[in-house]
Amino acid sequence: MDLTVASNEHISDHHVLLKLTSKRPLPEMMPGQFVNIHVEDSPTTFLRRPISINFVDVSRNELWLLVAAVGEGTKHIAKLKAGDHLDCLFPLGHGFSDLAAIKSSIRSDKSVAATATVENDKAASPVYGKPDDDYRLRVLLVGGGVGVAPILYQGAEIKCQGGEPVFLLGARSAKDLLELDLFKKIGKVYITTEDASAGEKGFVTNHSILQDEHFDFIQTCGPTSMMKAVARFAKEKNIPCEVSLENMMACGLGACLCCVEKTVDGNLCVCKEGPVFNIKKLLW
C-alpha cells in the first residue's frame, strides 16, 4: 500500500517521528505489529526496513512511526518530506496481547497453578476466580531506546480498554528519552537513565518501582539485553510477560525463515509468529 508522508518531525538528534496517511481508510492495526518499508533511491538498501507502529490516530487517519536513523535505509527514511510517497506492507506480525487477552491468560495461568496446588495438597482449596470486574489490571510497559515506539500505542490501547498502563522507560541520557509528553498523557511514567540525568540512575530493572508496586502483566520492547533482564525479573516475581523481538528479517511475511527465534515449539519466524512472544514460549 502506498502511504503519503503527512509530516516528518525531528524529535532528537537521531530520531524522527514520521506521520503517514492515505486517501483510503487505514486498516485496523494492533500495537506491536510493524510496517515493512521499501526504501527507494538508496543503492545500498536492498531489503525492506521493518519499523514498529508507534501510534495510530484513527480520527486523522494517520499511522505514526518512530524511526531511529542508524543505517543507510533508516537514514533515507528519516529524510522524507511531507507529500513524499512510501511503499509499505502492513500491518505485519502478531502484536501485544490486548487487555481481554491479558485477562484470559492470567486466568488460565492461575487455573493451572490452582490445579497444581490441589494435586499437591488436597486439603488446600484456594479460590482462584477471575479478577474482580471493577479491578483495573496494572500493566507495566517497559521500553528502552527506540523500543518505546510500540509501548506508546499499547499503553493508549490498554487505557482505552479499561486497564491501568504504567510506563517504565530507560535511556542512556535525558536527551534520549522520546515522546515523554505523549506518555505522560496516557499514564504514570517512571524513568531510568544511565547517567542519572533524568529519573533514577541505572537500567530499567534497577528502578525502585519494581520492588515497591504490584503489576499483573509486563510487556516490553527494547534492546535484547534489557528485555532479557526484564524477563528474568518477571520470572522471579511470577508475573506473565511479553517481549517484542527484532531479529533481522528479509521477507517480513514468514516465507524466507531468516528471522527465526528458538522457542519451545522449535524455530519460529519473528516476523510472522512474533514479533511479540510470551516469555513462556522462548528459551531465554
Added chain:
Amino acid sequence: MTASGTFGYGVEFSDLVPLEEIGGIIVKGTTLERREGNDYPRMAETASGMLNCVGLQNKGVDYFCEHIYPEIKDIPTHFIVNVSGSSPERYAECASRIDELERIPAIELNISCPNVKDGGMAFGVTCEGAASVVKAVRKVYHKTLIVKLSPNVTSIADIARACEAEGADSVSLINTLMGMAIDIEHRCPKLSIGTGGLSGPAVKPVAVRMVHDVAKAVQIPVIGLGGIMTAEDAIEFMMAGATAIEIGTANFIDPAVTVKVKNGMAQWLECHGCKSVKEIIGVVK
C-alpha cells in the same frame, strides 16, 4: 514461477498477489525428516543482494503431504515441490512420496543447497554425485523431474549433461553462490555458520552466463533464475536460452513481482513485434 524458499507455500502471499496468475509456485525445500535449520543469524544484507544460511528448515515430507498439500492443492496454479536429502536413497524416498500427490506435477531436486553439511551441494558439485541422485529418483518418480544446479562448480554444463543423461526432464539454475560477510566491529562472520548463499541482482550476470552455457550443452528445457527483479531481466534469461524463469529474492521486496514480470514480458514482446516468447528463447548464440 516463484523460486523455492522465497515464497513459502504461496498461501503466505495470498492477500498480496493473485496466486492463480503465477505460472508455478516452487515450495520450500522438503526433506524426508523434519529439519530445524541453522541457528540465527541466517541472513545478511549485501550490496544488491543478500546472503542466507537458512539450512532447509522444514517439517518433513509427511507433514507436507498431510497438512500443507490439502491446503494448497485446489489453488489454480502449478505447485512444484523442491526436494532435498542426504543420500540418493533419501532423495528417492522423499520423491516417491510426492509422486503420489495428484496435484503436484513436478519436483525440483535440490542438489545445490550450500547451507547444509550433510546433503545438497555435495551431490551437485560433481557429475558422479549429480548422476547418482537423479538416477535414484528417476527410478521412483514418474512425473516431471527438474534438477536445480549449483553455480559453485567449475563446469555447470558438465553437471547439466550428467543430469540429462540420467533422465532429468529439465534443469533450473542457478542456486545461490557461496559467500561470506564479516562483522568488522565484532571480528566474526555475520552468519551463524560462517558462510551462506548469495542471491539477488548481484548474482544475475553470473546466472545469465551459466544459463547460456547450459542451454547450449543440453537438449532438455532450461529454467533460468538468479537475481531477476524486472521483466527486462527475465527477457535477458530467455535470450540466453531459458524457456522459463523463476523469481526468488525479489519476492521479499515486492510480493507481487512475479505477476508484474509476467505482464511486463508480454508488453515487451508486443512492443517488439514478437508473436510468441519462443521468438526470443536462445536468440543470443
